[in-house]
Amino acid sequence: MQTHFTTEQLADPKIREADEILRKCVHCGFCTATCPTFVITGDERDSPRGRIWMMRELLESPDSVSADTGYHIDRCLGCLSCMTTCPSGVDYAHLVEIGRGKLDKLVPRSLADRVMRKILAITIPYATRFHALLWLSKLGRPFAPMMPSRMRAAIAKLPTRIASLDPVGATTKSFSPTKPKIKRVALLAGCAQRALHPGINASTIRVLNRLGVEVVVRSEAHCCGALAHHIGETKAAENSVRQALLAWQDEIKNRGLDAIVVNASGCGTMVKDYGHMLAGDFELGHLAAEISSMTVDISQLLAEIGIDSIIKPAPDNGWPEISYHSACSLQHGQKIHDLPQQLLRSAGFTVTQPVNPHLCCGSAGVYNILQPDMADALRTRKLFTLRQTGAIAVAAGNIGCISQLDEDTLPVRHTIQFIDWASGGPSPL
Numbered sequence: 001m002q003t004h005f006t007t008e009q010l011a012d013p014k015i016r017e018a019d020e021i022l023r024k025c026v027h028c029g030f031c032t033a034t035c036p037t038f039v040i041t042g043d044e045r046d047s048p049r050g051r052i053w054m055m056r057e058l059l060e061s062p063d064s065v066s067a068d069t070g071y072h073i074d075r076c077l078g079c080l081s082c083m084t085t086c087p088s089g090v091d092y093a094h095l096v097e098i099g100r101g102k103l104d105k106l107v108p109r110s111l112a113d114r115v116m117r118k119i120l121a122i123t124i125p126y127a128t129r130f131h132a133l134l135w136l137s138k139l140g141r142p143f144a145p146m147m148p149s150r151m152r153a154a155i156a157k158l159p160t161r162i163a164s165l166d167p168v169g170a171t172t173k174s175f176s177p178t179k180p181k182i183k184r185v186a187l188l189a190g191c192a193q194r195a196l197h198p199g200i201n202a203s204t205i206r207v208l209n210r211l212g213v214e215v216v217v218r219s220e221a222h223c224c225g226a227l228a229h230h231i232g233e234t235k236a237a238e239n240s241v242r243q244a245l246l247a248w249q250d251e252i253k254n255r256g257l258d259a260i261v262v263n264a265s266g267c268g269t270m271v272k273d274y275g276h277m278l279a280g281d282f283e284l285g286h287l288a289a290e291i292s293s294m295t296v297d298i299s300q301l302l303a304e305i306g307i308d309s310i311i312k313p314a315p316d317n318g319w320p321e322i323s324y325h326s327a328c329s330l331q332h333g334q335k336i337h338d339l340p341q342q343l344l345r346s347a348g349f350t351v352t353q354p355v356n357p358h359l360c361c362g363s364a365g366v367y368n369i370l371q372p373d374m375a376d377a378l379r380t381r382k383l384f385t386l387r388q389t390g391a392i393a394v395a396a397g398n399i400g401c402i403s404q405l406d407e408d409t410l411p412v413r414h415t416i417q418f419i420d421w422a423s424g425g426p427s428p429l
Ligand code: SF4
Pocket: 024, 025, 026, 027, 028, 029, 030, 031, 032, 048, 049, 052, 082, 085, 086, 087, 088, 089, 090
């Protein structure tokens, strides 16, 4: 794609980066077919190609930007399916980040939108606050019809069954292995995950301890910063990133770490990108690059160590057939698609895949709260295809997808919970 930035514009490193990305796009349109929002609306402006065009316009000629541009760029899930499809290697992830940053300064958001984003940014990244918010929303549900429509839609997205708050991550703690130690890793306990599904961290620690891995959880690393980063709450995101980086640096210096392990793929994609995010940061740039290079999804660590030694014999009636939902942040963001399925198969499960596994379920961080109509349409499609597999349960590697898709008649659990079950832990079903 041709670009026409002025020399003055190109003095801004963000514009230079965007220029390089834009020039790679040959406008072939291969990405449109795999873009979930284009699949739903059929509107070019809801496709990656259309959004790339609009982002070039807004970056080159900021004066011409309209609310319409904001509307269609806001509808992008950030699922990165377009990056998997693109034959030219267009780095859409970083382009949309730059585009959204500029857009936020050019097109003021409505008061309701700003209030909603602020509420999300000051609650979800803090597990205790988010847990309290879940209770408040449950108590407030009978009054929802009297609330503004955005608030009503947000409450409808929050679960009515509330688990107890996950204690993992509340304080700094090490969990020792049950056999001779082979590795020592730091686990990111996460924020929303602790409030929504306390069993995931417990399963992760049990499985790693069985394999001989010591796990340390630092309470300061309470959130990866992804949620705030994606909704434009830059200051809040920077604080979370800084706290996590310094806590892990302290751990590396004092007791040593072999890896940073993440079991929520949305967070993993973010931590693996810290090096890029902070590339120009004099103080934290090197540390961020080091942390990103040490970060692995839980499935990568398990595949490296091998899980055969801890798997128990199948029960008399066998392990159930499960369907695997490939979270976008794992398959597109981190290019991990087959690994979790191979692990589940080595654990003894029969694993199926829904059709169109590349399509997003509509969760995408807080997208399901900010764009409830599109998110609902994608959820319905995904549940339909998952049910078509005939499986009795679903495995997924990201808390967002788990919360978005979980149903009484089709439970969705984390992949690690199934591996924990097959290696002597409790049934997640
Ligand atoms: S597939 Fe890649 S090169 Fe083709 S239009 Fe999409 S982003 Fe551009």
